[in-house]
Amino acid sequence: MGEKTLREAASERGLRFGAAVAADPLTDADYPDVLQREFDTVATENELKMGRLRPSRHEFDFEDAERIIGFAREHDMYTRGHTLVWHRMNPDWLTPWTYTDRQLENILREHVHTVAGRFRGQIDAWDVVNEAVADDGTMRESFWYRRLGQDFIDDAFRWANEVAPDAKLFYNDYGAEGLGEKSDAVYELVKGMLDRGVPIDGVGLQMHILLRGEEGRNPTPEEVAENIERLADLGLDVHITEFDVSTAHLEGDHEERLEKQAEYYRNFVQTALDTELDAFVTWGVADCNSWIYKRADGDDHPLLFDEHYQPKPAYDAVMETLTE
Numbered sequence: 068m069g070e071k072t073l074r075e076a077a078s079e080r081g082l083r084f085g086a087a088v089a090a091d092p093l094t095d096a097d098y099p100d101v102l103q104r105e106f107d108t109v110a111t112e113n114e115l116k117m118g119r120l121r122p123s124r125h126e127f128d129f130e131d132a133e134r135i136i137g138f139a140r141e142h143d144m145y146t147r148g149h150t151l152v153w154h155r156m157n158p159d160w161l162t163p164w165t166y167t168d169r170q171l172e173n174i175l176r177e178h179v180h181t182v183a184g185r186f187r188g189q190i191d192a193w194d195v196v197n198e199a200v201a202d203d204g205t206m207r208e209s210f211w212y213r214r215l216g217q218d219f220i221d222d223a224f225r226w227a228n229e230v231a232p233d234a235k236l237f238y239n240d241y242g243a244e245g246l247g248e249k250s251d252a253v254y255e256l257v258k259g260m261l262d263r264g265v266p267i268d269g270v271g272l273q274m275h276i277l278l279r280g281e282e283g284r285n286p287t288p289e290e291v292a293e294n295i296e297r298l299a300d301l302g303l304d305v306h307i308t309e310f311d312v313s314t315a316h317l318e319g320d321h322e323e324r325l326e327k328q329a330e331y332y333r334n335f336v337q338t339a340l341d342t343e344l345d346a347f348v349t350w351g352v353a354d355c356n357s358w359i360y361k362r363a364d365g366d367d368h369p370l371l372f373d374e375h376y377q378p379k380p381a382y383d384a385v386m387e388t389l390t391e
């Protein structure tokens with residue numbers, strides 16, 4: 068590694084560079100050092116999801132989330148809270164509900180008020196609603212949508228704004244990075260919210276690259292730039308929120324795959340610079356922390372650092388892009 072860290076290089080280019088963080092490895096040997104040295108932005112990977120925070124209907128357990136946010140603040144890092152409303156990782160007591168629609172709305176309002184309010188002034192950006200649009204561009208038939216209709220989205224943003232007026236409020240989704248029916252649907256969704264006066268500040272583009280190994284499904288940097296520009300023209304901030312590049316479907320031996328992966332990192336960090344994006348967040352610190360690595364039993368290597376926390380070719384490519 069050179070003299071300059073990724074954190075310094077990105078900051079000199081006005082780009083926040085982040086990682087999704089879990090509470091448990093914060094006490095490991097290398098994880099906290101690499102995290103605070105190389106990144107200036109922290110996203111909570113799982114610890115602010117409803118299923119993690121709500122062991123029972125009337126109980127909140129903030130301990131793990133507070134460890135992450137506390138670490139970030141101690142190291143002067145920007146914080147992305149992920150996520151207030153999602154159709155996955157909800158508590159067991161919620162999903163087989165026997166609640167009326169009114170009760171369900173009250174549960175959601177109480178959740179958003181309590182969680183966003185608790186971290187008022189400590190979380191800089193919230194993914195208020197995650198993945199509410201289906202792959203074909205229709206509204207996802209989640210239980211929130213089926214029971215509360217599309218209003219749950221506007222409501223969640225308004226409730227978050229009531230208790231955390233200084234936080235930037237984001238709609239976050241996958242598969243809406245480039246151009247196509249899903250990104251058009253996300254564009255129309257957030258445009259409609261702005262027209263209705265809903266307090267939305269930004270859109271998060273997840274960007275899990277090559278996950279299904281179908282090259283055609285992956286957006287080109289040019290398309291992503293065009294999509295970012297049209298969202299920015301609405302007055303919205305855009306963050307790349309969950310970047311990773313699965314190596315499992317790349318051709319070649321391990322070394323060749325890492326070189327190819329590095330090109331994806333290079334191209335999309337360049338896109339981030341070209342479009343003056345505010346934040347670029349990778350979904351984990353080192354490969355061994357990644358959901359993709361775990362899912363593939365260690366046979367897929369999506370991030371900038373390897374399982375020994377050593378920088379990979381992708382790290383060098385990002386550094387070159389930031390410093391050239």
Ligand code: G3I
Pocket residue numbers: 112113116155156197241273309358
């Ligand atoms: O912590 C428990 C552990 O105690 C237990 O032994 C183990 C057994 O399965 O499970 C562990 O929890 C898992 C958790 O990740 C931590 O590793 C959950 O089962 C697993 O469902 C959970 O997956 C997370 C997934 O969201 C679902 O919430 C991934 O870590 C997380 O990376 C992933 O993140 C999502 C974003 O929120 C939204 N966008 C897509 C992205 C990838 O799916």
